[in-house]
Amino acid sequence: MELTLGAPARFAQRLTAKYKLTLPIDVRAILERYSDVVEAVIPIKGVDGVCLNLKVPGKRPRVVINSSNPPLRRRFTEAHELGHIVIPWHKGTIVDHLDPEHVEWSDDYWVFEEEANQFAAELLMPSSWMLDLLESTPDPSKAHKQTCEQCNVSALAASKRLSSLLPKNMVFVCEKDGEVEFSGKTNGTLANTPFWKTTFDADSFTYATQHFISSIGARRLHWWTLPDKVNEVSNDPRSWRAILDAIVEDIGVPVDDQKRFKASVNGVLAAANSAVRQRGSHTAASVVAACMQRFHDRDDLRSFAEHPNFMDFVVKRASELTQ
Ligand SMILES: [Zn+2]
Structure with missing residues (x-):
């Protein structure tokens, strides 16, 4: 398997080669070569670390790691901050929230964050x-x-x-x-x-x-x-419509809800079908496999997906959709 690595990962590889680093990487030691590192309680919710003086002429970068985080999270933050220091276009001061839910920053901020994360992942897990x-x-x-x-x-x-x-x-x-x-x-x-x-x-x-x-x-x-292709045949003589009607009766969907329920079944099926079509391998076996993935994680459709005739229904639908 060959991988195409982005620029941030290549910066990490260069660093690994330069210092002949071996696993587990001593991130703290390298970070200290490039910056002054302090650990401190950062009293702002969700802040993992702060990086100051990035690419400021005459100043050495300064990194603050939130000491209230668990050790492995601090270690990942250290690798992430090292990424900000090494990647040439990351400049100024960066306040790091590794959990996106805490912040709404500009798009640039997220590009930088993603780059620093790619750097950290490559450094720690080459x-x-x-x-x-x-x-x-x-x-x-x-x-x-x-x-x-x-x-x-x-x-x-x-x-x-x-x-x-x-x-x-x-x-x-x-x-x-x-x-x-x-x-x-x-x-x-x-x-x-x-x-x-x-x-x-x-x-x-x-x-x-x-x-x-x-x-x-x-x-x-x-x-x-999970299966990528499911080669099943159905020996059920009924049409998929008749099978659907029978399953809906069997699992006890109230009469008033049946129309909505069937629409929701058809919606899930259509989504699975179009996902497979977009991938370019549009066969009945791959549509059946996609349906299994889509139906089984819907709590509201679980009893439908567990019905003994579910496969008959899906197989018939898939063969019609791929004809
Ligand atoms: Zn960052």
């Missing part, structure tokens, strides 16, 4: 190392655990890195104390993932082709592979 790991470790939950342990990064930072490198149709949940601590998916995956801070449901992806689990401390890392 892409060449990640690609070797993924090649030698087919179990993504094990790769997740190893990234955390060998790169000394949080499970969340490792999951972001992995989800940008792994192929589509994969979802993950980090489970802690029976709750979804966080969740996500790889690029191009249609399925939605369980909401953060909700009760963990082991049956979240019953239609997955694989479920991997690794433990790291009190956390359990779940990764699922």
Whole structure:
């Protein structure tokens, strides 16, 4: 697998080569080569760090790291601030909120933030190392655990890195104390993932082709592979309309709601179909797979998707839509 790296990641690679850095990267030591670093309680909600005097002639950059954050988050912030220092066009003073929900800044601000995050991810979890790991470790939950342990990064930072490198149709949940601590998916995956801070449901992806689990401390890392193509045939002699009517009756949708319910089923189906068409592989098998991802994460349509004739309905619809 070849990766095209952006400029921020290439700056990180240059730094790694220059100082012959090995894992886990001693970020603090490099940051201190480039700036004066202090740790202090920053009493503003959501501020991870502040970077002052960037590219100011005659002045050495100064970095403040919020000491009230957990160690691995501070470590990621240090790598992020180093990115602001090394990337030539990041100038002046930058106040860092790693959680976007706390701020509304200009678009430029977010471009800089994204660049500093790309720099930090590449520095802490180098892409060449990640690609070797993924090649030698087919179990993504094990790769997740190893990234955390060998790169000394949080499970969340490792999951972001992995989800940008792994192929589509994969979802993950980090489970802690029976709750979804966080969740996500790889690029191009249609399925939605369980909401953060909700009760963990082991049956979240019953239609997955694989479920991997690794433990790291009190956390359990779940990764699922979802089908990309589902080759099913239906021997049901009825039309898809008749099957839909029968399912709606069976699962007890009240008569007054049936029209709205069917419209919502057709809406989900149409969205799955158009997502597949946009990808260019418009076959019945890929539409069926997309429908499984789309229907199973809709709580209001769960009993519909679990009905024994659901596949008959979807298979018939998919074959009609792709003819
Ligand atoms: Zn920043």
